[in-house]
Amino acid sequence: MQWETYLRKMEAYQARYQNQTLIVKKIQAVCETVCAYQAQRLPQKPLPKLTLSQGMIYRLLDQYADIMTLASDLLNLRQVLIENFGIWHVCNQVWVADVKNYLGPKVGLELMAGNGSLGGSLGHTRLTDNLKWRGQDVTHPHPWYPLEKLDALEAVQKYASESQVIWMAWAPDQGQKDWEILQWLQQVGWSGEFYVIGEKNGATNSSRFWQEAQLELLPALNLHHQPFDFIKDYVYRVNIERKCL
Structure with missing residues (x-):
C-alpha cells in the first residue's frame, strides 16, 4: 500500500x-x-x-x-x-539518545544497513550494505546517508579492526551470513562490542545464529525499544568469546 x-x-x-x-x-x-x-x-x-x-x-x-x-x-x-x-527496523530518536549515552562516541560499523537510518542517526558509524534487495518487498534502496556497497562478511573483514562497535539490525532469516560473521569475529579475537537487533527464533536472523550466539538483553538499550506489533524484536549484545565445550 x-x-x-x-x-x-x-x-x-x-x-x-x-x-x-x-x-x-x-x-x-x-x-x-x-x-x-x-x-x-x-x-x-x-x-x-x-x-x-x-x-x-x-x-x-x-x-x-x-x-x-x-x-x-x-x-x-x-x-x-x-x-x-525500505525500513524494516523501526526505532526512534529517544532510543538513539539512549544508545549514545550508553556507548559514548565510539567508532561503529553497521552491517546490512539498508537505507542507513540506524547507523546514520547514531553518528560515528560506517554504513555498509550489498544493496541486493531482490526478493524483498522493496527493491530500490534510497540511502539516507553515504553508504558503501559491500557484503556484510566482507565489510566486517575490512573494517572490524577500525571499529569499536558493530551493529546488525534485522538480518535476513534466510542463509547464515550472521553466523558466519560471528564465527569470523570469534576466530580473530575481535575485542569490540557486537550488537544485534532482531526477533529471537522469529522473523530475523538464522536459526543457527540464535542457537549458537551468547546473547545479553540490555535493559538500558531496550527501555525505549519495545515491540509495537506482533514482532518481538529487541537489542542484544553478543558475547564474542567462543562457547566452552
Whole structure:
C-alpha cells in the first residue's frame, strides 16, 4: 500500500474514533511515524503497542463496525514502512539518545544497513550494505546517508579492526551470513562490542545464529525499544568469546 493511501486511511480513522482516546493515541503515533520516515528522519518517540485487545474490540464492535479492519490496519504499519521506505527496523530518536549515552562516541560499523537510518542517526558509524534487495518487498534502496556497497562478511573483514562497535539490525532469516560473521569475529579475537537487533527464533536472523550466539538483553538499550506489533524484536549484545565445550 502506498504511504499516502495508508495515511489517509489513518486520518479517516482518527476522525471517526475521536471519542476513543486510547485508539486515537495509537493512530496519531502511526501517522507521526509515517510522516517522519517519509521525510527521512527518525520518529521522535517510541511507538505504543498498536494491538487492540479482544475485550476492546468486542466492547466497541456494535458502535464501530470497522474496528477489526482498524486493528489490522494499525498492525500493517511495518509493512507500509518496508514497501515505501525500505525500513524494516523501526526505532526512534529517544532510543538513539539512549544508545549514545550508553556507548559514548565510539567508532561503529553497521552491517546490512539498508537505507542507513540506524547507523546514520547514531553518528560515528560506517554504513555498509550489498544493496541486493531482490526478493524483498522493496527493491530500490534510497540511502539516507553515504553508504558503501559491500557484503556484510566482507565489510566486517575490512573494517572490524577500525571499529569499536558493530551493529546488525534485522538480518535476513534466510542463509547464515550472521553466523558466519560471528564465527569470523570469534576466530580473530575481535575485542569490540557486537550488537544485534532482531526477533529471537522469529522473523530475523538464522536459526543457527540464535542457537549458537551468547546473547545479553540490555535493559538500558531496550527501555525505549519495545515491540509495537506482533514482532518481538529487541537489542542484544553478543558475547564474542567462543562457547566452552
